Amino acid sequence: MADEHETESKAWAIEAAAAEAASRAAEEVHRPPVVPMERVVDREDIERGERAGRRRSQEPGFPRFFAELNLGLILTAFAIVAFKTPNHFAFGGTSGVSVILSTLFPTLPVGVFMWIINAILVILGFIFLERKAILWSVFASFALSAYVSLFELFIPTDVSMTGDMWLDLCFAVILPALGSAIVFDIGASTGGTDILAMILKRRTTLEIGRALLLVDIGIVTIAAFLYGPRVGLYCVLGLFAKTLVVDKAIESIHLRKVCTIICAEPRKVEEFIVKHLNRTATISRGYGAFSGKCVTVIMSVLSRREAVQLRRYTREIDPGAFITIVDSSEIVGKGFRGTN
Numbered sequence: 001m002a003d004e005h006e007t008e009s010k011a012w013a014i015e016a017a018a019a020e021a022a023s024r025a026a027e028e029v030h031r032p033p034v035v036p037m038e039r040v041v042d043r044e045d046i047e048r049g050e051r052a053g054r055r056r057s058q059e060p061g062f063p064r065f066f067a068e069l070n071l072g073l074i075l076t077a078f079a080i081v082a083f084k085t086p087n088h089f090a091f092g093g094t095s096g097v098s099v100i101l102s103t104l105f106p107t108l109p110v111g112v113f114m115w116i117i118n119a120i121l122v123i124l125g126f127i128f129l130e131r132k133a134i135l136w137s138v139f140a141s142f143a144l145s146a147y148v149s150l151f152e153l154f155i156p157t158d159v160s161m162t163g164d165m166w167l168d169l170c171f172a173v174i175l176p177a178l179g180s181a182i183v184f185d186i187g188a189s190t191g192g193t194d195i196l197a198m199i200l201k202r203r204t205t206l207e208i209g210r211a212l213l214l215v216d217i218g219i220v221t222i223a224a225f226l227y228g229p230r231v232g233l234y235c236v237l238g239l240f241a242k243t244l245v246v247d248k249a250i251e252s253i254h255l256r257k258v259c260t261i262i263c264a265e266p267r268k269v270e271e272f273i274v275k276h277l278n279r280t281a282t283i284s285r286g287y288g289a290f291s292g293k294c295v296t297v298i299m300s301v302l303s304r305r306e307a308v309q310l311r312r313y314t315r316e317i318d319p320g321a322f323i324t325i326v327d328s329s330e331i332v333g334k335g336f337r338g339t340n
Helices: 002-030 043-057 062-087 093-104 110-128 132-152 165-185 193-203 208-227 229-254 266-276 304-317
Strands: 256-262 282-287 294-302 322-328
Touching (some): 062 110, 062 132, 062 165, 093 110, 110 132, 193 208, 208 229, 256 304
Antiparallel strands (some): 256 294, 282 294
């Protein structure tokens, strides 16, 4: 009996192993190939893609860095002179304090007070911080003050440019937000209260964001008492809108498209991504929940323009392809510049 039982157990094990092997063989027949890129494209294509990835991940050179920094400062300075000062919009920061001081001391323009405040902050920065850490913040502080003084020579600050307070508020928020986003994108700052934030971070245990927000709220409160509730409410709107618009602008600059594709011609899509877009992709297997079929899943992170090209090409070769494209502004890794 024991021998018969052992024989039956062995037979059952053999049958189970055979069934499993047959199942694996059948699965391999229907399993789509996942081929390394070296077999899909030649070495020259791969090296070209690697070079393109290195270029994309590099920080901007000095000429571009300097040009973008000044562009951001010019946009901010223009908004201060053309839209903030005539309407007494004091959202916070050195420009908000300068607008209030220019009202209390009307003989001096906003630009002069920005020079004074930024000079004080720079001196404090040199006292409490390493000089290398605040080099570009010092330049940005004085450059912004210079641009404000320059615009004041050509743009009247005692009358609204548009005559519409609401329209002025929109541009008083959008232009500095765009300027700040450009500056932050290259790893710099607009100076001013950023130096104060660096000092607080280095020398105290205060939460920087909360401390600066309280300062801005204090400036808005003073503006409300000084200019009346109507202007004060505009300043409150501007303060919160500025934060939202800056964040949105920064996200827009860093925005990338995460594309996931399941189609009947995965090999062609891989070749298109590597050869034409100079990008790479992650290839994996997936299974349909209803069909149970094994499919090739292609995932690649692209720019907006590249995502449009990939979608168009995929639809041309396979009109029934399944494509998902998701926005992401937090892409960190080879071939991408991490958010600062």
